[in-house]
Amino acid sequence: MSWFKRTEKGIQTATEQKKDTPKGLWYKSPTGKIVEADELAKNFYVSPEDDYHVRIGSKEYFEILFDDNEFTELDEKLTAKDPLKFVDTKNYVDRLKDAKEKTGLKDAVRTAVGKSKGEDLVISCMDFAFIGGSMGSVVGEKISRGIKYAIDHKMPFVLISKSGGARMQEAALSLMQMAKTSARLAQLAEAKLPYISLCTDPTTGGITASYAMLGDINIAEPGALIGFAGPRVIKEATGKELPDGFQTSEFLLEHGFLDHIVHRKELKNKINLYIDLILNNPIR
């Protein structure tokens, strides 16, 4: 016998009177831990109970790394064209338009210069929300210009990767961005300026096969997916089950491709500590 008796079965409330739980007030991590949105932001967008690093974008990373969230954005106006007139299930032009409207971003990377712990730093940060963070001509060009800015102004360079790989809708133009950005990194190395590559979830494909793996130090956030070929592709090609923890940050550290796995709250300190040490400057 139930305590309450439902006289009419089914849902009777009219759709207009339906009360929605307001979105964005709470965040639930994959292990089921719940955290208040404000508290999450205060905790560097890391779920406090299980240390799950929530996927964030350039806005949040700039806020974490630049002093008082003060910075100047570079090459803001660069936007993509559709040189191949690419059509799949959608026109590339429409895909770009939708992505811009949905995210308020111009493309999948933003570059900014500002002070971090009082010293100048150039940061290029990818945005996964914009077509999976895919790298096309704009991403390649903005990163290349960001590196050039660092060379011209003798500043260290940080690149935060978060991308599924090259942008298919720009085909070989995307592929060649790997060579373009790598050539710039060769110039940065020639100028003896530090390059810190931060791999975040996910860093795969052409990103891993170019700038993400070319840092003077490569660091990553905990639990990020980092690899060249996607897990599904590897499974299909080899017919083998993938080992536990395959292609995670921890796996890459173990196999020698990362220097550190850095908790987001330590990010600003660790990056600047490396810069001070490698440049033989007093530690800030």
Place this chain on the structure above:
Amino acid sequence: MEYLDFELPIKELEEQLQKCQVIGEESAVDVTDTCKKIEKKLIDTKKDIYKNLTAWQRVQLSRHPSRPYTLDYIRAICGDTFFELFGDRTVKDDKAMIGGLGKIGDQSYMFIGTQKGFNTKTRQYRNFGMANPEGYRKALRLMKMAEKFKLPVVTFIDTPGAYPGIEAEERGQGEAIARNILEMTRLTVPVIVFIIGEGASGGALGIGVGDKVMMLENTWYSVISPESCSSILWRTWENKERAADALKLTAPDMKKLHLVDDIIKEPLGGAHSDRETTFKTVTKTIVDTYNELKDLPVEELVEKRMEKYFNMGVFKE
């Protein structure tokens, strides 16, 4: 000789011609005229077919089982002087990536390339032309050796992609390719690159950064194969022809986009129909290109190469 479906009219005429010649030899009937007619028709048909190839047909040609592979080129180009070198000095020797020294005339070159097999056994041995990280590291070792002794580097690309395997990831497939790309942009000796078959994505670019990058007429080069592109964008392999068109992966398209420097003409019927001519054309291109590059001061050579890649890409300011 194997034939692709769109080459079947050629096969038919070639068989007719053969029969005609046999009749001429074995009987007293004079068939010279008939044979000549068939021969002419054969050439016309070939011209017709090869003039109007679709992107997908070129992809098929690039994978033609009779097409010459890297070692065929190198052996034809430098004959007995070829001295193959093995191993990455870290893990093992990758059979999908070959390399070594050889001469053309008086000049030594470092040759590097991805290698496919010509039958089931050798295809497996060569891992279908899909290199592992050790392959890219072996390539880099040889490039650095060439740089040390001031020898030009020639690479041949024919790969369906870098190998997507568990061990490949453990040993850093991404890092190996990335390192090669970076080092190739600043190598202080001339680098001449040929796409001789398939040029698939990072696996190709990992030995593909050069002062002059050339595609043979019936090859493809892009960020992904048409089949994989189709399976990602349309969730089926059926749209591979559409994907081949959309990717603009043929030599003429790539030249138009300024992503490769030149197209090497293949003999009528494709590189495999007349290997000797193909080898001669490639040899001449290597020599001519090297002569063009060899007297450039090192700084200028590297700067020009980097500048070329800086200019790739299309966007609005």
